[in-house]
Amino acid sequence: MKELTLVIWITQLGLSIIVPLVGFPIAAAWLCDRFSIGSWLIWVGLALGVYSAFAGGRSSIRAMTRLSKEKRDEPPPVSFNDHD
Numbered sequence: 800m801k802e803l804t805l806v807i808w809i810t811q812l813g814l815s816i817i818v819p820l821v822g823f824p825i826a827a828a829w830l831c832d833r834f835s836i837g838s839w840l841i842w843v844g845l846a847l848g849v850y851s852a853f854a855g856g857r858s859s860i861r862a863m864t865r866l867s868k869e870k871r872d873e874p875p876p877v878s879f880n881d882h883d
Contacts, residue, residue: 804866808863808866811859812856812860815855815859816852816856817852819848819849819851819852819855820848821848823847823851824841824844824845826844827840828841
């Protein structure tokens with residue numbers, strides 16, 4: 800189960816970085832074509848994408864670190880036959 804959680808968090812980290820880096824510039828290019836806005840909007844979209852990717856990656860890494868620390872602090876589970 801621990802491996803599955805790690806795979807899920809790595810996937811989330813990748814999506815948190817890739818989607819803003821690709822999505823904001825594509826959306827900015829679409830807006831430039833659709834509404835005949837200057838190409839400066841693509842630079843704004845790229846800057847927003849880089850900032851969002853950095854913020855999303857940082858928050859995902861913090862969450863993974865917090866979860867890994869919480870798991871170590873828990874005592875091992877007690878089975879039915881180990882009661883006093």
